[in-house]
Amino acid sequence: MAKNVGILAVDIYFPPTFVKQEALEAHDGVSKGKYTIGLGQDCLGFCTELEDVVSMSLNVVTSLLDKYKVDPKQIGRLEVGSETVIDKSKSIKTFLMQIFEKYGNTDIEGVDSTNACYGGTAALCNCVNWVESSSWDGRYGLVVCTDSAVYAEGPARPTGGAAAIALLIGPDAPITFESKIRGSHMAHAYDFYKPNLASEYPVVDGKLSQTCYLMALDLCYKHLSEKYEKLEGKKFSVSDVDYFVFHSPYNKLVQKSFARLLFNDFLRNASYIDEAAKEKLAAFSNLTSDESYQSRDLEKASQQVAKPFYDAKVQPTTLIPKLVGNMYTASLYAAFASLLHNKHSELSGKRVILFSYGSGLTSTMFSLQLHEGQHPFSLSNIATVMNVSGKLKSRHEFPPEKFVETMKLMEHRYGAKDFLTSKDTSLLAPGTHFLTEVDSMYRRFYAKKGEENTACDNGAVANGH
Numbered sequence: 001m002a003k004n005v006g007i008l009a010v011d012i013y014f015p016p017t018f019v020k021q022e023a024l025e026a027h028d029g030v031s032k033g034k035y036t037i038g039l040g041q042d043c044l045g046f047c048t049e050l051e052d053v054v055s056m057s058l059n060v061v062t063s064l065l066d067k068y069k070v071d072p073k074q075i076g077r078l079e080v081g082s083e084t085v086i087d088k089s090k091s092i093k094t095f096l097m098q099i100f101e102k103y104g105n106t107d108i109e110g111v112d113s114t115n116a117c118y119g120g121t122a123a124l125c126n127c128v129n130w131v132e133s134s135s136w137d138g139r140y141g142l143v144v145c146t147d148s149a150v151y152a153e154g155p156a157r158p159t160g161g162a163a164a165i166a167l168l169i170g171p172d173a174p175i176t177f178e179s180k181i182r183g184s185h186m187a188h189a190y191d192f193y194k195p196n197l198a199s200e201y202p203v204v205d206g207k208l209s210q211t212c213y214l215m216a217l218d219l220c221y222k223h224l225s226e227k228y229e230k231l232e233g234k235k236f237s238v239s240d241v242d243y244f245v246f247h248s249p250y251n252k253l254v255q256k257s258f259a260r261l262l263f264n265d266f267l268r269n270a271s272y273i274d275e276a277a278k279e280k281l282a283a284f285s286n287l288t289s290d291e292s293y294q295s296r297d298l299e300k301a302s303q304q305v306a307k308p309f310y311d312a313k314v315q316p317t318t319l320i321p322k323l324v325g326n327m328y329t330a331s332l333y334a335a336f337a338s339l340l341h342n343k344h345s346e347l348s349g350k351r352v353i354l355f356s357y358g359s360g361l362t363s364t365m366f367s368l369q370l371h372e373g374q375h376p377f378s379l380s381n382i383a384t385v386m387n388v389s390g391k392l393k394s395r396h397e398f399p400p401e402k403f404v405e406t407m408k409l410m411e412h413r414y415g416a417k418d419f420l421t422s423k424d425t426s427l428l429a430p431g432t433h434f435l436t437e438v439d440s441m442y443r444r445f446y447a448k449k450g451e452e453n454t455a456c457d458n459g460a461v462a463n464g465h
């Protein structure tokens with residue numbers, strides 16, 4: 001049986017195009033600070049007509065295989081998490097098979113998982129379970145989370161974003177799962193959903209989604225704590241964890257979420273909550289849980305108490321989500337990538353808890369143990385390969401007008417056929433995959449910048465195109 005199964009390698013791709021939230025505030029005519037302080041977001045990354053969930057995932061998978069020198073024949077399972085629908089039947093995974101077919105490897109299990117922002121976590125659990133199972137054939141699992149988060153004009157639009165992230169799964173990993181320390185909460189809710197199949201935009205009840213998220217957080221934390229306590233025979237609290245990583249639709253919700261964990265600890269009489277904090281929170285100890293989700297005073301008081309802990313245990317995870325936005329399935333793992341980027345040299349021996357939430361709703365909180373590992377599968381090499389600073393620096397800022405124009409074009413293109421893209425790849429890095437065409441049979445074609453004339457990557461030969 002495989003031992004110490006977990007994440008061996010990570011890579012991330014986000015589009016080179018973004019808009020600043022401050023500029024968006026002025027453009028949208030909302031009060032200054034609403035998106036930057038109110039939502040806690042700095043920038044919003046987005047796909048232009050050249051990019052989509054397939055091109056982003058082609059980029060991240062080819063980059064991961066290349067940079068960690070993984071032979072494509074060594075992948076035995078490939079799972080994609082996404083909620084961006086470009087086809088109601090054909091999986092994104094099958095587009096990615098073009099990478100592996102070229103090497104004669106078609107013996108790869110797995111398809112796509114979908115439930116809002118949770119699909120990536122479902123894919124990750126499947127891959128880890130496969131490596132730990134009697135079906136494992138000794139090869140790696142590969143998880144891809146890819147999404148373009150776009151909203152109709154209105155208050156939710158500034159919470160968009162886009163990215164793809166790839167996680168290589170196998171034994172003896174630097175990032176291992178504490179499989180017994182895990183809690184889930186799944187229920188029926190209409191907080192955010194996509195019933196209109198002709199539109200890429202969700203129907204979203206923003207306030208309800210916030211409450212559903214916090215309720216799910218409480219319940220996952222409760223379930224996880226109970227399992228830990230049964231296993232270890234001692235009380236569990238925030239003080240047992242070095243870092244917390246949250247699914248990040250916008251940073252303000254992450255701040256509220258962490259404060260909520262401290263309030264939970266206060267109610268459970270955790271020993272690290274000092275007298276001053278107890279005094280601040282005492283007034284809220286008799287609220288019903290429904291009341292507690294609505295209390296602005298509790299939110300304020302618990303965020304105050306949580307602030308020093310937030311700065312130490314959460315702030316290092318917020319870099320990419322604040323600068324790229326909500327990446328749906330990739331959001332949680334982009335937050336984790338931020339931690340690896342910021343703290344890789346200090347993470348050996350640390351416990352990190354992740355909270356995954358997908359509207360509708362599905363949620364899981366799980367625990368990881370980190371160790372430096374062996375090159376190329378080491379924490380320091382993961383940070384080098386991801387090159388987060390380099391990728392952020394080489395982005396291009398769009399003015400809000402151009403962002404809105406792009407959203408209009410993408411609305412028009414969603415579900416459309418028979419069009420060519422502009423092929424102006426000047427903003428893309430060399431080697432980036434991009435969409436060239438959707439033909440009269442809705443087939444999508446991609447090319448690689450710098451290799452446009454060897455367009456085989458896109459299944460062109462198989463399609464007789």
Ligand SMILES: CC(C)(COP(=O)(O)OP(=O)(O)OC[C@H]1O[C@@H](n2cnc3c(N)ncnc32)[C@H](O)[C@@H]1OP(=O)(O)O)[C@@H](O)C(=O)NCCC(=O)NCCS
Pocket residue numbers: 031032033034035037038039117155156157158159192204205206207209210213249250252326357359
């Ligand atoms: C998050 C969302 C509900 C915000 O909508 P909104 O109508 O702008 O909400 P508000 O008017 O309450 O403003 C949001 C916050 O900004 C604050 N704010 C408003 N104007 C401000 C200003 N000028 N300066 C500072 N803060 C400001 C508000 O006080 C509020 O803070 P709070 O959350 O601490 O109460 C909306 O963006 C949304 O629906 N997003 C998508 C939701 C989502 O991603 N759901 C999935 C969850 S997994």
